[in-house]
Amino acid sequence: MEYRIPLIAGNWKMYKTCNEAVDAASRLVKLVSDIDGVDIMIAPPFTSLAVVSEVIRDSRIDLGAQNIFWEKEGAFTGEISPPMLISSGCQYVIIGHSERRQYFGETDETVNKRIKAASTSGLIPILCVGETETQRDDKKTFSVLDKQVKKGLESLILDEHHSIVIAYEPVWAIGTGKTATQDQVQEVHSFLRDMLENNFGNMIAKATRILYGGSVKPDNVSELMALPDVDGALVGGASLQPESFSKIIHF
Numbered sequence: 001m002e003y004r005i006p007l008i009a010g011n012w013k014m015y016k017t018c019n020e021a022v023d024a025a026s027r028l029v030k031l032v033s034d035i036d037g038v039d040i041m042i043a044p045p046f047t048s049l050a051v052v053s054e055v056i057r058d059s060r061i062d063l064g065a066q067n068i069f070w071e072k073e074g075a076f077t078g079e080i081s082p083p084m085l086i087s088s089g090c091q092y093v094i095i096g097h098s099e100r101r102q103y104f105g106e107t108d109e110t111v112n113k114r115i116k117a118a119s120t121s122g123l124i125p126i127l128c129v130g131e132t133e134t135q136r137d138d139k140k141t142f143s144v145l146d147k148q149v150k151k152g153l154e155s156l157i158l159d160e161h162h163s164i165v166i167a168y169e170p171v172w173a174i175g176t177g178k179t180a181t182q183d184q185v186q187e188v189h190s191f192l193r194d195m196l197e198n199n200f201g202n203m204i205a206k207a208t209r210i211l212y213g214g215s216v217k218p219d220n221v222s223e224l225m226a227l228p229d230v231d232g233a234l235v236g237g238a239s240l241q242p243e244s245f246s247k248i249i250h251f
């Protein structure tokens with residue numbers, strides 16, 4: 001029987017100074033000390049990674065970054081490399097978030113470079129994919145996702161030492177309070193799992209966690225987690241308050 005440990009991941013976006021991040025992480029550590037059988041990740045801004053890493057060191061919480069550059073070092077002002085993230089304590093990195101695609105010119109090609117650099121350096125990439133409202137209305141959801149996943153994961157090697165997480169985040173559900181229906185979510189997640197099977201084989205498809213993201217809250221998380229192909233959640237707004245994020249983690 002297949003078993004994937006659920007992952008509840010918090011994307012703090014551009015919120016929290018160092019002190020605020022340390023405070024929130026410390027409160028979260030206490031709130032989730034009873035948790036077993038759920039992986040937890042928080043992704044603070046780059047500036048707080050190192051200090052938050054100290055706070056969560058002996059807890060069940062892992063650390064993630066919100067972006068990565070593909071070169072190890074060099075004259076790339078403002079960029080952050082894989083070894084820098086690892087030395088700051090990261091295990092995960094979010095790649096291709098719709099806000100990066102929408103506001104910062106991220107493309108499937110640059111997403112692919114980031115995914116490969118993260119994976120070969122030992123980080124677990126969380127590839128974000130999702131359609132806009134217009135694309136859904138135009139019945140393009142599956143062709144958009146097909147392209148984002150195929151190009152995003154092109155020539156990536158996955159095995160027992162190199163895993164990825166996929167986050168399905170319909171753009172129209174991010175930060176809007178609109179959540180996709182259970183049918184919409186399960187339909188897309190099963191499509192994504194089939195894609196993984198076709199591209200990487202049955203074992204990888206069964207082992208890979210597919211998260212849902214888009215206005216996940218304490219009161220809708222359990223119905224989403226009950227779906228067979230939902231293996232966790234990528235949470236934005238509701239991850240900023242440790243109390244509400246903890247309720248989601250305790251789904």
Ligand code: PEP
Pocket residue numbers: 011169173174175176177213214215216234235236237238
């Ligand atoms: C996100 O930023 O990945 C996200 C899903 O945000 P929210 O939960 O606020 O919709």
